[in-house]
Amino acid sequence: MVPLIPSGVLSESYGLLIAVISGIGFGFFLERAGLGNSKKLVGQFYLYDMTVFKFMFTAISTTLAAIYLISKFGVLDLEKVGFVPTYPLSAMIGGLLLGAGFVVSGYCPGTSVVGAATGRIDAMLVMLGMFLGSFVNALISPLVLGLVNAGGMGKQTVYGYFGLPYEWIVGAIVLVALGGFWGATVIQRKFAAGGVTVTENNFAAK
Amino acid sequence: MAAIIKESSDRASRKPYINPYLGGAGMGLVLTFTYVVMGRGMGASGFYGSIASFIARLFAPEAAGQNIFFQKYLDPARAPHPLMDWLVFEIIGVLIGAFISGWLGRRLAFTFYKGPRISNTGRFLFAVGGGMMLAIGAQLARGCMSGQIISGAPLLNLGSWIVTLSMFGAGYITAFFVRKEWR
Numbered sequence: 001m002v003p004l005i006p007s008g009v010l011s012e013s014y015g016l017l018i019a020v021i022s023g024i025g026f027g028f029f030l031e032r033a034g035l036g037n038s039k040k041l042v043g044q045f046y047l048y049d050m051t052v053f054k055f056m057f058t059a060i061s062t063t064l065a066a067i068y069l070i071s072k073f074g075v076l077d078l079e080k081v082g083f084v085p086t087y088p089l090s091a092m093i094g095g096l097l098l099g100a101g102f103v104v105s106g107y108c109p110g111t112s113v114v115g116a117a118t119g120r121i122d123a124m125l126v127m128l129g130m131f132l133g134s135f136v137n138a139l140i141s142p143l144v145l146g147l148v149n150a151g152g153m154g155k156q157t158v159y160g161y162f163g164l165p166y167e168w169i170v171g172a173i174v175l176v177a178l179g180g181f182w183g184a185t186v187i188q189r190k191f192a193a194g195g196v197t198v199t200e201n202n203f204a205a206k
Numbered sequence: 207m208a209a210i211i212k213e214s215s216d217r218a219s220r221k222p223y224i225n226p227y228l229g230g231a232g233m234g235l236v237l238t239f240t241y242v243v244m245g246r247g248m249g250a251s252g253f254y255g256s257i258a259s260f261i262a263r264l265f266a267p268e269a270a271g272q273n274i275f276f277q278k279y280l281d282p283a284r285a286p287h288p289l290m291d292w293l294v295f296e297i298i299g300v301l302i303g304a305f306i307s308g309w310l311g312r313r314l315a316f317t318f319y320k321g322p323r324i325s326n327t328g329r330f331l332f333a334v335g336g337g338m339m340l341a342i343g344a345q346l347a348r349g350c351m352s353g354q355i356i357s358g359a360p361l362l363n364l365g366s367w368i369v370t371l372s373m374f375g376a377g378y379i380t381a382f383f384v385r386k387e388w389r
Binding site for chain 1: 217223224225226227228229230231232233234235236237238239240241242243244245246247248249250251253254255257258259262270273274275276290292293294295296297298299300301302303304305306307308311313314315316317318319320321322326329330332333334335336337338339340341342343344345346347348349350351352353354355356358359360361362363364365366367368369370371372373374375376377378379380381384385387388389
């Protein structure tokens with residue numbers, strides 16, 4: 001029965017309307033929690049503001065638990081849910097570039113849209129960089145093809161890979177997240193006390 | 207619109223951000239809704255790929271059709287037109303949702319963030335350069351923080367968790383090298 005559109009319960013023609021509705025919710029909650037602000041985003045990596053970790057792992061844990069429960073009771077057919085195949089080498093190198101790009105630019109691809117929507121000039125420039133980077137991607141795509149497609153494992157889950165029950169991994173991730181929230185709060189308190197140097201600037205008050 | 211921005215740009219009247227756990231839980235519910243209805247998660251990097259592919263096809267249709275990066279976005283099986291892509295509409299929603307939230311919180315302002323030891327120009331160059339790194343990283347990782355981490359990790363996708371761990375690791379290492387930008 002669920003997911004509604006892939007199961008044919010809801011017509012595919014509603015897809016783009018759902019895209020806008022989901023996007024509004026996505027942008028709204030990111031901005032509400034301060035993820036359209038590079039001062040807060042890079043705080044994760046200078047340890048004075050742990051909002052990124054707390055937001056990300058609350059979102060992951062909530063969705064993880066919800067998907068586990070509704071698939072356990074047979075409402076959600078996980079076979080019909082989109083699942084990106086695993087290519088470990090490409091995932092690792094791509095992840096490294098994403099982490100470096102996050103701190104260098106101050107945003108990630110989604111949060112730059114959030115920052116830009118509220119007028120942040122640095123976020124608009126990150127969006128420009130993403131567009132330019134997409135053309136670089138086109139230029140290098142034949143060169144990195146071998147790397148991108150190396151060692152494909154198909155649809156690979158964490159519990160399948162380690163041969164452990166689904167619920168164990170769900171429980172472990174929620175517990176690690178809860179422990180992490182406590183640790184993050186302690187770290188943040190210590191490093192925020194040392195002073196935060198990032199400021200919000202405009203051209204007028206130069 | 208100008209009145210909304212003017213009224214909202216007084217920094218003294220700004221409202222505080224909400225608690226990250228509340229925001230994250232809200233995000234989790236939106237994401238669960240998307241999975242339940244669409245059978246797919248959120249994303250962001252694909253938006254840029256779709257727009258770039260549309261522009262490439264406009265100016266150089268033959269070259270764009272032969273490029274494997276653009277082919278993915280120009281494939282009629284993905285979307286009847288590159289601008290009719292799911293992620294393009296999702297990002298239009300993100301712009302609307304973030305604007306509404308920023309307006310309610312009186313946080314609309316043409317400003318930017320930087321540390322005390324870098325010039326405005328320096329910060330802007332880092333923003334563009336970092337954005338380019340994100341785009342290339344997203345091609346290799348098959349998604350970005352939205353598509354691979356926030357959406358893929360709850361499915362316990364092994365690739366998503368590799369991206370998550372290496373993203374955080376590289377972030378901390380990079381923070382040391384670019385400390386002049388922020389500290």
